[in-house]
Amino acid sequence: MTKTALITGATSGFGAATARRFVKEGWKVIVTGRRAERLDALVDELGGASVAHALCFDIQDVDATRNAIDSLPADFAEIDLLVNNAGLALGTGPAQECNLSDWMTMIDTNTKGLVAITHILLDKLIERKGAIVNLASIASNWPYPGGNVYGATKAFVQQFSLGIRCDLAGTGVRVTSIEPGLCESEFTLVRTGGNKEAYDKLYSGADPIQPEDIAESIFWVANLPAHVNVNSLEVMPVSQSWSPFAIHRK
């Protein structure tokens, strides 16, 4: 039986790579995002309307999310996997220099948007004994300068994943938090306000994770035998590790 994955934030990066990975293995995908042209181009690239369906909406808007899900045609209405990928970081500066509206946008998208679409799809996922893969971050696990609200939203995603896994015990629904580290994608351009120089500097010589690497991890997690649940999976490039604690001296 053909399975269907709904992937949020599929206009670029992890989301688009994940859609490609699943379609390659015969899954159908529902790809969501805010940029209609990109979604339409992705649907075409993936093979058209028989394998992919685009839903264009802003995940910060709960009514728009619900209406989009309600609009799914019958052949895309049964969902086996929700990949909660939509999310963003805005800014790299210290908290005292951050813009409050950037903080609110991260909270609205990364936590409230993710919670809303999960809530909307839970009954469907229980019906199909499906799976939820939430994109958290190494910032869920490790604080770093400039991570402030972004890291807090990703810690929420990780803890929400573990929490709902408890509640879903006995339903057959699997839940995973994936925590990627340094990855080369549009994410960094968004975070730096489109600063290509900062983007190039961050990745220079770093051999970062590529979106396809995370797509592979998601595919692996979602295709394990039905009795296996990966609770959380932290993935870094080999080049990334930890530093000593910072000590500020007078």
Ligand code: 8X3
């Ligand atoms: C972001 C990963 O390494 O940029 O989720 O903090 S990192």
